[in-house]
Amino acid sequence: MRSWVYKFKTTPRWIRFLFLTAALLSAPVAVSAADIRVAASVDNTEITLEDVFNLKVVVEGTQQAPEPEPPTLPDFKIRSGGRSSSLQVINGQRTASTTFSYQLIPTQPGNFTIGPFTLKIDGNPYITAPIQITVRKQESSAPSESVVFAEVSVPTHQPYVNELLPLTLKVYRKVDVRNVNVELPLDAFRKQELGPPKQYHRVLKGVRYDVYEWNMALYPLRPGKATVPPALIELDVVEQKPSERKRPLDPFFNDPFFQSPFFQNQYQLKHKILRTEPIELDVLPLPETNRPDPFSNLVGQFKIDATLSRTQLDQGDTLTLTVTVEGEGNPQDAVLHLPDAGALFKVYPDQPQFTRSGGDDTIAGKKVFKYALVPLASGTLTFPAIRLAYFDPRAHTYRTVHSEPLSLTVTPVENAASLQTVEPQTGAPDVRPSLQSPVEDINPIHTRREDFSDQSTGSGFWIPVALGLLLPPAAFLIFARLHRQRQRLQFDTAYKRRVTAFTQAEQRLNRLAAECNGDDRKTVQELSQIVRAYIGDRLNLQGTAFTPGEVEEQLRNRNFKEEQITATRQLLDKYEILQYAAGQHSDPETLLAESRRLLETLEAA
Incomplete structure (x- = not known):
């Protein structure tokens, strides 16, 4: 014991200080109420609707x-x-x-x-x-006075029910922004995305803006008054801090290079909320006058075409009828009503297929219907024209288009009667064999007792029996496991985000590697978004507007390894330096590989 005391006293003072500090910090503390x-x-x-409370x-x-x-x-x-x-x-x-x-x-x-x-x-x-x-409500100001603002627009305020209503949402910015997230609840409409978001430049009143644009198609569901609610756009604005160190007598250090965020850490992120103005709509009902029958609520401009796979065949053969509905509006909702041809053809429908086309402001495409036709007679047969009724919102009237009648030649066959349905015979023919060869009739003759023993229970018998007994419960357990996983993916959002996080991040990394255009800053920005989105999904965090310090704390709370936490923090810091520090450049391929290695390391944890 004395030797330990002596050694402690002879230890350098700074080591003893660290030892006592660690002992003091690790000692338990009694906390009372x-x-x-x-x-x-x-x-x-006091804030405006564009700001948030922390x-x-x-x-x-x-x-x-x-x-x-x-x-x-x-x-x-x-x-x-x-x-x-x-x-x-x-x-x-x-x-x-x-x-x-x-x-x-x-x-x-x-x-x-x-x-x-x-x-x-x-x-x-x-x-x-x-x-x-x-x-407070945000005071209205001219767009040229705002560093970032948003607007939403539609081509008309009086659409018809089921009419395609293109909606365009634009975010204008003249400063750097990060972590843009758009929320637009549209419960009173059926909606569909019109391509991926676009990014371009635009000049308004002499001011150059970077523009983010989203396009979607809305379909009003009910007539009457309807409102497109305000879009909620969350983003982080990168603001420059004022320099705290002035060097008026030293022009060398007043150079903009030394005033960059890399040296002065002169940037900060300010979270902002942008809201667009609501849009009031007066949805018109489809008129009752001159409404055709049948009518399947098809609204737009359409055409129809029908073809046969062949026009000559033998009686009893089949052919394919292909009907194509093509147009603009809601072609995916097209429903066909074939004319009655029961006396000449038997019709078997197939599942229709829809293919979308069109640009960023409309939905166009074609829906293909296929039917198997079986002629019930011979000679020259005609399949009647197929009619399609729709409402044209441009002309404010109903229109009907139809295909051309289709003719075909069916050649009769000699044994046409054999094509009819064959009924089973009620009486059984007498097929008793002749008794002229009695030896062949009772052949083989067994004379040994062993011939009548059960020979089916050998080693080869039990293998299929065992498989028959074990395979059903094994298949049931596999199916039950897959079903539970499917149910969990459907109802457990956190589990679904965690399971699909790496796959989505890997797909985005592969797409970025294929589309890399040499813009280092844009590549770094996209890599930062991919890694942050992966971390948010993996840890079930809201949004991606978290700092490297917050990520480090979340990883430590979830017991990640220290080297993984350090690597993540360093990479996120590198992203910010490369994005906002003047004069900084990176090798996109090296940074892509480093980002991929980090995601693989975190996924394996």
């Missing part, structure tokens, strides 16, 4: 506080930003705290009361004090 304090705060008490609930006195229960806030969307813990030692006194972060997104202007948040620690309840906040 009187030592615990809970408080909530926001970063701003709220923190701080629990002082413990690092093991449970998640607080948030209040009911119908006028806000609440997003959790995770938790963080801290421990400070000042003059031998330790102070522990836990901080829970939230993001509140307002949905309408007004004065509101936030709180209280409630939680229980060791059976004792704690609540935060309420916070009064104000949300």
Whole structure:
């Protein structure tokens, strides 16, 4: 014991200091209810609809506080930003705290009361004090005065029911933005995407903007008043911080190169919410006057064509009737009503197939119907014309198109009677054999007793028996497992995101590698989005607007290895430096390979 004391005293002072500090930090702390304090705060008490509240609930006195229960806030969307813990030692006194972060997104202007948040620690309840906040409506300003704004448009405000209504959403920006997310609830419409988002440049009143554009097709479902609700666009605006260090007497360090974010860390992300104006629609009903019968609610402009696979065949053979409906509007909803040809043909329909075409402002395509025809007579037969009725919204009237009648020649066959349905015979013919050869009649003759023993239970008999007994339960277990996994993928969103995260990220990486056009900054931006989206799906985090520090904390809370956490933090920091630091360049292929290795490492964890 004395030798250990002697060795400790002879140890250098800085090592003894570190040892005592580690022992002090690792010692348990007795926390009483009187030592615990809970408080909530926001970063701003007055914002506009374009901003968000960052709220923190701080629990002082413990690092093991449970998640607080948030209040009911119908006028806000609440997003959790995770938790963080801290421990400070000042003059031998330790102070522990836990901080829970939230993001509140307002949905309408007004004065509101936030709180209280409630939680229980060791059976004792704690609540935060309420916070009064104000949300103001964003003051309208000219587009040229805004660094980022959004607009939505439709070609008409009086569409018909089931008429194709193209909708265009555009986000204009003249600053760098990140993590763009669009939300547009359209419960009163049937919608369909019109191609992938586009990105281009546009000049408005002498100001150059970068434009993100989304296009989708809307189909009104009911006549009467309808509203296209405001689109909610969330994004992070990259803002430049003012330099804190001025060197007016040193022109060398006043060079813009040394004032870049790489040297001064002069950028920050500001989360913004853009909302478009709602669009009021007066959906017109399809007129009752002159409505054709039958009519399958087809709206647009269409044409129809019909062909036969052959025009000459023998009686009893079959041929294929192909009917193509092509046009613009809602061709995928086309339904055919064939004319009655029961006396001449037997008709067997096949599953129709739809192929979409058209650009970013319309839906066009063709729907192909196929039928198997069996002629019931011989000679020259004619399949009647096929009619298709639709409503033309441009002409505000119903139209009917039809195919041409189709003729074919059916050649009779000599044994045509054999083509008729054969009924089973009621009487059995007498097929008793002759008894002239009695030896062949009773052949073979068995004279040994062993010939009458059961020879079917040898070694080869039990193999199929065992397979027959084991395969059904094994197949049932495999099916049950697949069914449970399918059900979980359908109803467990977090599990589905985790399972499909790597596949989606790998597909995006392969697509980026194939489409790489030499734009280093754009490649880095896309890689950052891919990695952040993977981390968000893998950890079930909302959005992708999290900092490298927050990612590091989330990975550590989920017990990832330290080398994986460090590699992830370094790569995310590298993305930000390459995007926003002046004069920085990267090798896209090397960065792609590094990103792929990181995702594979995280997926294997």
